Amino acid sequence: MMTLYVHRQSWLHRRSAGLKLLLLMATSITLYALTSLWAAGLALIVVLLAYRSLGPAGWSYLWVVKALIPMFVLIFALQAWSQSVSVATLMLLRMLTLIWLANLVTLTTRMDAMMDAVMPLLAPLRRVGIAPHRIAFTVALFVRFVPVLMAVLNSLLEAWKSRGGGRAVWRLAIPMLINAIRMSDHVAQALAARGGVRSPDTPVSMVHSQ
Amino acid sequence: MTFTIELNQVHLKRDDQTVLSDLTLTLSERRIGLIGDNGSGKSSLVRLLNGLLQPSQGTLRVRGHNPADGPEVMSDQVGFIFQNPDHQLIFPTVIEELMFGLRNQGLSKSDARDRAEGCLREHHRLDWAERPVHSLSEGQKQWVCIMAVLVMNPAVLILDEPFSALDLPTRQFLTRWLLGLPQQLIMISHDLDVLSAFDRVLWLEQGRIRGDGAPDAVIADYRSACSGDFTL
Amino acid sequence: MKDQALVQVALYAALVAALGLIPPVPFVTGIPITAQTLGVMLAGVMLGPWRGCLSMLLFVAVVALGAPLLSGGRGGLGVFVSPTAGFIIGFPAAALVSGVVARLLQRQSILIAAGVGAFIGGILVLYVFGIVGFKWVTGNDWLRSVQVMAVYVPGDSLKVVLTALVAQAVYKGLPGAVATRQA
Numbered sequence: 001m002m003t004l005y006v007h008r009q010s011w012l013h014r015r016s017a018g019l020k021l022l023l024l025m026a027t028s029i030t031l032y033a034l035t036s037l038w039a040a041g042l043a044l045i046v047v048l049l050a051y052r053s054l055g056p057a058g059w060s061y062l063w064v065v066k067a068l069i070p071m072f073v074l075i076f077a078l079q080a081w082s083q084s085v086s087v088a089t090l091m092l093l094r095m096l097t098l099i100w101l102a103n104l105v106t107l108t109t110r111m112d113a114m115m116d117a118v119m120p121l122l123a124p125l126r127r128v129g130i131a132p133h134r135i136a137f138t139v140a141l142f143v144r145f146v147p148v149l150m151a152v153l154n155s156l157l158e159a160w161k162s163r164g165g166g167r168a169v170w171r172l173a174i175p176m177l178i179n180a181i182r183m184s185d186h187v188a189q190a191l192a193a194r195g196g197v198r199s200p201d202t203p204v205s206m207v208h209s210q
Numbered sequence: 211m212t213f214t215i216e217l218n219q220v221h222l223k224r225d226d227q228t229v230l231s232d233l234t235l236t237l238s239e240r241r242i243g244l245i246g247d248n249g250s251g252k253s254s255l256v257r258l259l260n261g262l263l264q265p266s267q268g269t270l271r272v273r274g275h276n277p278a279d280g281p282e283v284m285s286d287q288v289g290f291i292f293q294n295p296d297h298q299l300i301f302p303t304v305i306e307e308l309m310f311g312l313r314n315q316g317l318s319k320s321d322a323r324d325r326a327e328g329c330l331r332e333h334h335r336l337d338w339a340e341r342p343v344h345s346l347s348e349g350q351k352q353w354v355c356i357m358a359v360l361v362m363n364p365a366v367l368i369l370d371e372p373f374s375a376l377d378l379p380t381r382q383f384l385t386r387w388l389l390g391l392p393q394q395l396i397m398i399s400h401d402l403d404v405l406s407a408f409d410r411v412l413w414l415e416q417g418r419i420r421g422d423g424a425p426d427a428v429i430a431d432y433r434s435a436c437s438g439d440f441t442l
Numbered sequence: 443m444k445d446q447a448l449v450q451v452a453l454y455a456a457l458v459a460a461l462g463l464i465p466p467v468p469f470v471t472g473i474p475i476t477a478q479t480l481g482v483m484l485a486g487v488m489l490g491p492w493r494g495c496l497s498m499l500l501f502v503a504v505v506a507l508g509a510p511l512l513s514g515g516r517g518g519l520g521v522f523v524s525p526t527a528g529f530i531i532g533f534p535a536a537a538l539v540s541g542v543v544a545r546l547l548q549r550q551s552i553l554i555a556a557g558v559g560a561f562i563g564g565i566l567v568l569y570v571f572g573i574v575g576f577k578w579v580t581g582n583d584w585l586r587s588v589q590v591m592a593v594y595v596p597g598d599s600l601k602v603v604l605t606a607l608v609a610q611a612v613y614k615g616l617p618g619a620v621a622t623r624q625a
Contacts, residue, residue, distance in 0.1 A: 004508045004518045067514045071525055075580050091581050098523040106508040106518030114507045141452035143302045147344040149460035170604050174611045181619045184453040186297035188446040195285035195314040196445045
């Protein structure tokens, strides 16, 4: 399945998802209260060591921030110019620590474990008429349709290129959307043909007792 | 309780257009093929049988049930296979897909898993259980679709052009497999060869029955009608 | 909610994920423009406020759970503590407001209703989230945060126009698919 989770056994993998999420939240609050460069630097080093503990390739996962580098440079320059280099450094250390720490939780926690950990938080939604099993169903459907729509977009891109392509790639959004709408009609029909999304707690005979 | 499908003077209109007119049929054969040009009403006809569409006039009974009760009720009686497996496969993995209908039938999670695994084992595909659906070939996907419906143990299996995207060997494999099933089969197909082993073929044209009988005769009539004047 | 609504919610979320595949156009300052916010605006305009919002909530939640569905393959919890976190967290609100505005304007032409909806939801609302997030993560002051975020505006304005054009084209072919235009 599409996920950033890295299948492996490590001390971090064995911790519960709820614990890791709580620790992450606590760290993010503490980190913004820190004003000492040394303390922030130490926090970063601890996170880096945690990555190293994942194995020899652990540090390669730090590349997750690659896309953000231009932005970091911009922010750092602005801060250093408008305030001071030490303020800019502190901020950069905080951001990197937090992003890497959050990413570490993602790398070492299975998606279903994460979902189980947050499901209790969704229970109140039952009051507004959204039962948890319907949420779980919609998540599954979403995960299923990402590769399907990606394949649709790919074939549209190929057809586009094979007919000469050009700059107005955005036009593909129209057939893409029409495809998605048609597909949702078909899927809804196929779903109805298989009995719809019923509650696992409600036997069929009770749904249609009239 | 009758074990047949009966249509009595069924009419269907959609957006003021007549799709099916005055169909009276008794379908009791094991394997029935449905042929005809696009727009002849084939897909609408089969959608009446599991309640996806409701007739504008007339009555129909499927094994004693009234499809007007809706697809939710009919899904226990009628398994429906669509043309494009990507529109039908709802879950990311094969096992979840097979478990879905069983859960709908009220089975517990572990019972549903047992039954689903039993079905895969029966077809020697237990290793597919945890496979992501999108990693399967088109033919494999369609096979999973059919298994996901069969595991619910319906009495009738309806297939709406199930093989149109599949290559010849896959078609032949799946057809052979389908013909060995205990379910009553109703299949729409443009691949006329597939239907030659069926018990009965209906030829639909503009919402009416134009041919009905043994496959060889009906298919031959259809072929000769198609070889006449035709223009797009 | 009906089953069909669940399917629509899931499919628009998947649409936003798929739009992440369109290669981002690198813009000045190295900040890429992605096609994903186009999907966010479309979700609001096409599905209406409530379903559009739920659909984007679904997308954001699954990204948070670790799916690399943001353009460039980003995902996971790290996204939500990065400088652009607000832009992602704001997706549901942006879709909601786009839908509300488009529905209010349903007597206008679809081009105007969708365009204004996308502008207010996808730019005004989304930027409030984006700027607050940026300020919170980086500790910059308001003025600086607004300045930095302003580099995204030209690209996003383009997407507003695209949303309007796409909604219009789809409305011609499938009028029933635009939920904000049913009386």
